Amino acid sequence: MRSLFRFIRQMGFGFLASFLVVYGSMSWAASSKENTLSISSAFEFTSLDPSKNGYIYTRMQLLETLLDVNSKGQLVPALASKWKVSEDAKSWRFTLRDKVHFHDGSLMDANAVVKSLTIAKQKHGALRKAPIESIQAIDSKTVEVRLTKPYLLLGAILAHYSNAILAPASYGKKGDVLALSGTGPYQLSLYAPPHKLVVEKNSAYWGKKASIPYVSYLTGHRAESRVMQARSGQADIVFGLAPAALPLLKKLPSLTLYSNSIPRTIALKVNSGHPFLNDVRARQALSLAINRTGIAKSILRIPDSEAEQLLPPSMTDWYLPTISKEPMPLESAQALLASLGWKKNADGVLERDGKTFDLTLITYADRPELTTVATALQAQWNAIGVRTKVNVTNSSAIPMGHQDGSLEVALMARNYGFIANPLGVILSDFGANGGDWGAMNWHNKTMSTLLGSLEHTTDPKKYHQLAQQAAQLIYQQRPMIPVSYYVQQTAVNNRVKGFHFDPFERSFFLNDLEFKSP
């Protein structure tokens, strides 16, 4: 009975409180349109935990990591001012920056870093998979990470958002995150999940201090409403614009549009064990049938974003500079399929041994481009006699379909810069048994050997050579079929100065932004 009363009381107070929050926030003293930069993006946040929504908090510059990544993908110092790898490559020592304070006023020292990393290691993320033996504080300024075997990726992994460093007081007993007390140039002011976040300037920041007093982040679920927010000037920076809106927004004098290539590729994951697709010629035919130029120009509205290979030109180790284009793609595709014994039946659908060439393509709606590209692919494959059913579901259907083997073809946007070194993603995608977001039922011994040696190659030249070989293999074997490179479209209102884009999507660089004086 007591719990009933508590329930009722809680509900009652809750209503009151939420009304007060809403009304209270209406008469907000400190933050106003004039002193607040407003950002709109598609991603909502539900948890303070950096392992879950850390990408929002690092982008909003609340949290920082030990190491940072520059626009070329190289590791640079951040909270660690320098680091050193031991001779046997099994021990990394990080020297922490001096006099850095968390937002709650406590000092960032080795113990704090060890606590954050130890907790991050228990949660879902790249650190969990790393061969770590121990993380310990050597002195108040030095942290040592010992590995069970050499692991080159550790630096890149520590730069990942899930390994951001929080003040020890932010954690609860079980490692749950109760507050966001980081070290960034901004600190939390209002937290209203899943839609709204306001941060305010941290005037005690160790690095370049911010100029704009407040920044708000608003989740705009519908691509259309984000476009309208950009148009009407209600949001200063809008990320993730739908391609369809670009021509319209380009005409507006109040906005500047930024199109930035990011190491993300729209690609097809193919089940290479599927009876129709286990021959490489079938996968090549499907690839040839894709009108990449048309998709780039008419659907994505970004000419020249078509992708013949998986990794973008910015990743020079992995990009093959010379790839010849097939002159007559459709004819070649048809010839390849014919050589596999497929013949068109009366309905114009390919048929072999009484079975028609039917495929189910799954994709997800989180990224607006994917469904439209899927629709285009469907029509283009239909033209060579491959009947495709498009199923728009949740992104989780892809790893799930991989695990239970039910997946046939999936269209996705894969972020190869998720960990600053693409090797991390390549390893998990093209390793021995493929990966949830990579190859499926594709077993290639050469690839395994190549990846094995890449893991401990330190010599840049050799590394480049091996990476090129691996890229060539992926290109020829087509366990994944690239469609287009992802270009992040951003609209920035002209009252904002100093915008630049992070291709690794780690930060919005808020502390570089200023309002133009009117």
Added chain:
Amino acid sequence: MTFSMKSSQKCGLIILLGLLAFAVLGSWLSPYTISQQDLNAILEPPNAQHWLGTDHFGRSMFTRMAYAVGLSFALGLVCVMTSALLGTFLGVWAAWSGKQVDGVLGVFVNILLALPGLVIVLLLAAIAPGSFLMLYLAISLVQWVEYFRVVRAVTQAVVQSPARQSSQMMGFGRWYQFKRHIWPAIAPSVFTLAAFGGANAILTMASLGFIYVGIQPPLAELGLMTVELFPYYSEAPWLLVQPLVVIALIVFGFHLLAGKRI
């Protein structure tokens, strides 16, 4: 049973028949299919080749609109038939078969009523995204309650009425009593509800399409077309207008046909 129609009802019927004719003739006459793309001819205004223009994939809008209208009508029709039959049957049963049946059905109906219909449909539609069958089942499940409530109330009055009582005393059976007494009393309400129900079914499907849970691409569905074409509202406003106008026309037609107001 004959209905004498008011002129506004006739007007509604004409609108609906017109749209139906458009759907049937459109799908029959058009040389294109709904998913046939031409990426070289996107967002075209109406012209001799494509009477209603082309969408962002260069697909013929005429064909797609005809298909979408047909789909909407098909859904509206099956939903109305199912929910009307079920609701009427259960409503008569509840009112006529004593307290126990009435009580059990009442509890069930109360639970259904306590959730907004769209939420139930959303839950069911999420089980099988894009399935027409699931949409149909979900919408029918939500809609029969309305018939049930009205039919039950009217039937209760008729069951108590001297007219039915006297027929029963004269030895007439249940079917006769239903045919002569209950059905004539509930028919006008059922008809009105059916007209509104048709409109609501179509609206629900469009609403689900609008939040991406309904019919899935590349099929043409009015709500889905609205979201698909919305980004092009300033570039190609004539495209966005088409599904919007047609949804409004269908609903308006059904409301006119209903005659009575609810």
Added chain:
Amino acid sequence: MKQLIFRRLLQLVCVVWGVGTLTFVLMRALPGDMAYRIAASRYGQDNVDSQAAALVRNELQLDLPPWLAYWHWLMDLLQFKLGHSLVSGEPVIDSVQHMLGHSLLLAVAGLCLSALIAVPLGLFSAWRGNPLDSVLMGLSSMVRAMPVFVLGVLLLLVFALHWNWFPVAGFGTAMHLVLPALTLAISFAAISNRVVRDSAKQVFGSSFYTFSQVKGLSKWRTFQRHGIRNIALPVVAFLGIQLVSMIEGIVMIESLFSWPGIGHGLAHAIFARDIPVIQGAALAMGALFVLLNTLVDIVCHWIDPRGGMPV
């Protein structure tokens, strides 16, 4: 009064059990492994893989047999424990409060606005009769024919984009409330002005209304003394029925205007397979339904204390 409250409590128990069970069964029937869905919502689309799913499954004990899970859930419900969100880990009760607060704000604002539109229009068209009546009724038919989202889109295009008077989406200030509330209000007013008008027409034509004037009271006085209450009665009763469908409109509006209310939250929770939140939200809606209907009954009883309580 006691009887009414007892009946309503009973109904509440039925609804809570029924709604809970329904959502439980439905959510278990959804295709796909829940663990993957939850992992996708927790860790973001870039970071979901089978390891994350395994972690989630282990943490949330998703591999319990359904009947056991149902039993646990029922026991928790009996103790009014709604659990924690599978995605965010926040207590469900907090998120439901948060969402419900916003939805209620929107609903109340929409309701007030719609009353401001519908009541004068309805009375006016009943008072003046044709041709004004026909024009107004035709207009409301036309608005009714528009789905809520179409109305919202139109208002957005005009007020937010063309004139830039109000924000496009979001929440937090009174300005943000205007467009969603207006959309809700207009669509609701198009239905309710008809009810007001029909009710007013009936009252104006009733013999007690005439009799009051025959007794010597002026028209205005008659309206005050006998019009308002009698007209209000069916309107309030109608409100009770329509409140639920109003929530339906709210789902669409919240999605369109990024309003963090319960409809929107529910839709998201469904996609994310966040069962506790779905159940919490559905329960809150069901309870709200019973509560509002009780409220409507009480108001009706206050207006019209005749006879027993309405059932």
Added chain:
Amino acid sequence: MTILLKLTNVAVYAGDSCLLEPISLSLVQGRPLTILGQTGSGKSLLAQAVMGLLPEELALQGEIEVLGESMTCDERRALWGTKLVMLPQEPWNALDPLMKGVDQVQEVYRYVHGKHQREAMALAQADLQYVGLAHSGAKRPSQLSGGMAQRLAIAAATAGGASLILADEPTKGLDASRRLDIVRLLQTRSAMGGLLTITHDVAIARQLGGDILVIKAGRLVEQGDAQTVLSHPEGEYTQALLGAEPRVWKEASFSVPLPESPEVVLNVEKLSIERGGKSLFNDLSFQVKQGEVVGIVGESGCGKSSLGDALLGLLPVASGRISRLIPAAQPYQWLKLYQDPPSAVTSSVTLGKLLEDLVGLHGIDRGRIAPMMDKLSLPEVILERSCHGVSGGELQRFAILRALLLNPVFLFADEPTSRLDPITAKEVTTLLFSLARETKCAVLLVSHDADLVRKTCDQVIAL
């Protein structure tokens, strides 16, 4: 003697058709005027015309003088409450359902006479006391009986102090015993002014006295001093109207005598019936024989109809035994005639179709229909109409036809003529009883009209 109201050639038209033919009358102070006529004879239009309440689509001709002045419609409306008032036909509908009785009187003092709330309240209470509602002021109309509601309406209507009172069917829907109360109240309330009463009830006209006008189908048929006209009617119509009163019927007017040594149809022993937990009557025992007409009389609400329904098995009994003693009779030969004919016959198909259904179901000889219809003076054409297209009398006779075709052994007639006008009522009653006697069918008659029961029944049960 002031002339309060004078009508000169007043007529009402709907388009071209005349609903009320030109009529002239004058009402003088202290002498009531009564307009007598059947429902639908256009007499209510006259009252509406005087008040200025005619529906817009009707046109008024002629001149209306109130208090010696010829007035337009709007001028007459300005007199409402203070000079001119009309009592409503059905008081339940004419009183605000949501407002307490006393407030409906009080508001007249407050808003018409501009009195203070406390004073207005005191005056209203005094009024209620005067009409015998001193303790019912806090009740709402639905909690009042028909008679009380009418008294409340009279108090509310006359609170404004109008000298000219129009009463349109003031006793419609009231029990016979209540009617005279209302008339007495009207008489006292209008003693100082003028009273124009419109009624179909001869008894009321007789009670009121003064002058009388008899109207038939929109036309004046007879006019004069009430006493004279009612005792020595000259017009044929007036004679028929007066002759239809059960009071003046001849005893046992059926041509067929009771069968000799009739069998017992129904035996009732120690019957008790409850309704809503309240006992209606206890330990009632009686017998019904073939061809017999048994009357049941009693106050309204005493369980007359419930008794009949219980005998037919439509209601459960609390205790006692009902035995049907004709073993050969089928269940469908125990039937009921309803009070309100239109509600007892479905309107979904034509009457002919209904008859056809019955013939089909029980295999009735079609040859019997035509002679039976003749006897009931039912024209062939009504079979092509639905129940909305025929009059109440015809419909009740059709109901009798259907019943008789089934050769009933027992017929429960629940106030079968109370909704019919008196002349028709007399015809139907006579027909029903003589045909029943002919076919040896027992009839149980429920009526509130003691005269009718006394004149027609072989056995009377008083509850």
